Amino acid sequence: AQSVTQLDSQVPVFEEAPVELRCNYSSSVSVYLFWYVQYPNQGLQLLLKYLSGSTLVKGINGFEAEFNKSQTSFHLRKPSVHISDTAEYFCAVTGAYNTDKLIFGTGTRLQVFP
Amino acid sequence: IAGITQAPTSQILAAGRRMTLRCTQDMRHNAMYWYRQDLGLGLRLIHYSNTAGTTGKGEVPDGYSVSRANTDDFPLTLASAVPSQTSVYFCASSDSVGNTIYFGEGSWLTVV
Structure with a gap:
């Protein structure tokens, strides 16, 4: 079984500052990893995903994440945030050979201040 | 496209x-x-279906049932609602292994 931990429930940051949202996973098998974003009163939409290949994954809206197998991490980064990036961010994991279940972390609330 | x-x-x-x-x-x-989404708990999988005619239990299946009579529809039933089932419920779908999961806009349910 897989699990994912998002250590930070809230991350406040000023506009144009860099940000990192942390995600660690646990699995005994190879995994696929995802970051989703949820804007207020909306469903979730995919930011980026890691399936295989390059460990640095680039997504929409200037976000990127790096898969680190040795540290079992998949941290999300953006070099300069905007007010519009204020949202809830979810890390998710599924087994690469058993993708029946996508397991989500508890989410990180990114609050960007002017 | 809806x-x-x-x-x-x-x-x-x-x-x-x-x-x-x-x-x-x-x-x-x-x-x-x-999925159901609750404050501080993130999204938790209730039930899933890999293809029409099959269903499986997720992390929190108790009190819920599903059916998948065809490809397009996947209803979720609460047989006898309880207040702890107050939540936002999200339906989602994906077309193949490892591909993107698409989410609906959610159903806000309050049980009183």
């Missing part, structure tokens, strides 16, 4: 009542899912 349509958008329900949340997708995706 994507995933959930109904109702919101509902207040008396405890003990039966309720079915509807979900329809027009993308011909094989896999469909139901």
